[in-house]
Amino acid sequence: MRPLDEKETTIVFEKLHKFVGNNIKNIVLESESHEGPDPNPGRYCFRLQKNRVYYVSESLVKRATNIKREKLVSLGTQIGKLTKSGKFHLTIQCLNLLAANAKHKVWLKPTSEMSFLYGNSVLKGGVGRITENIQVNDGVVVYSMTDVPLGFGVAAKSTVDCRKMDPNGIVVHRHSDIGEYLRMEDDL
Template sequence: MRPLDEKETTVVFEKLFKFVGSNLKDIVERRSAGDGPGGEDGRFCFRLHKNRVLYAAEPVVRRATNVARDRLVSLGTCIGKFTKGGDFRLTIQCLDLLAAHAKHKVWLKPAAEMSFLYGNHVLKGGVGRISENTSVNDGVVVLSMSDIPLGFGVAAKSTQDCRKLDPNGIVVLHQADIGEYLRMEDEL
């Protein structure tokens, strides 16, 4: 486990910025509440373990240095992973972090929730509400009408384009959803 280098940090922050915008500052400067030994506060930091990017409190990271690298499975929250080609992909484990700081959101009607949870894109007929000023290719968090985070994706249409779109038009391109825990339980 090691800190991210400059190139890796840039790639991770660009991906997170796509979803949270200027709220990225809140994620980076977030403080832990007495997680350290003796109850001291600490900041949260990003670490790379194998090809996975982890987000954890500094006191927890300091304690993990006593564990051998080959014995350490995970630490904190897995934000995403680097592919062999060098791309960075967000994983579903970061959904709570994204939902708390998201800039653009889409709320689904109850009838469309299961379709999204099976890995399908969000159609206009299933959208209950959408954040204002959402542009094409913005990262969006998909929520149920009762504000439960279901997953995230990329906006295929802007808010203005959605108003004149037919009900079968794609609004959000699926990237990850909470149904992945069941569909990919062998890999996770």
């Protein structure tokens, strides 16, 4: 497990910035870890292991140095994966991190939650509420009406355009949702 290099850090932060905006400072600078025996709280950092990016406390990283790299499977929360082509894809495991710092949010009506959890995009007819000032291709976190984070995706239309469109128009293209745990059960 190693720290991200400059290029990898830029790619990861650009993707996170798409979803959390200026709240990225809450993730990087102002997050304090309360793990481990150390009396001084550490910070969280990003580490790379086998093309997977993890969000982990510094105290846990220090304790994991006793484990060989090839024996280490996971450490902290996996937030995404770097592809061989140099792109970064967020995984569903980062949903709690995104939901706590989300800039743009969409709440689904109870009738359309299951459709989203089966892997479909969010239609305008299923939107209960939507935050203001969403632009096309902004990162959006999708919630139920009871504020339970269900997944995330990319806005297909701006907030202004959503008000004018028909109920069958796509508002959010789904990237990941909590239903993946069941759909991908055989792969895990």
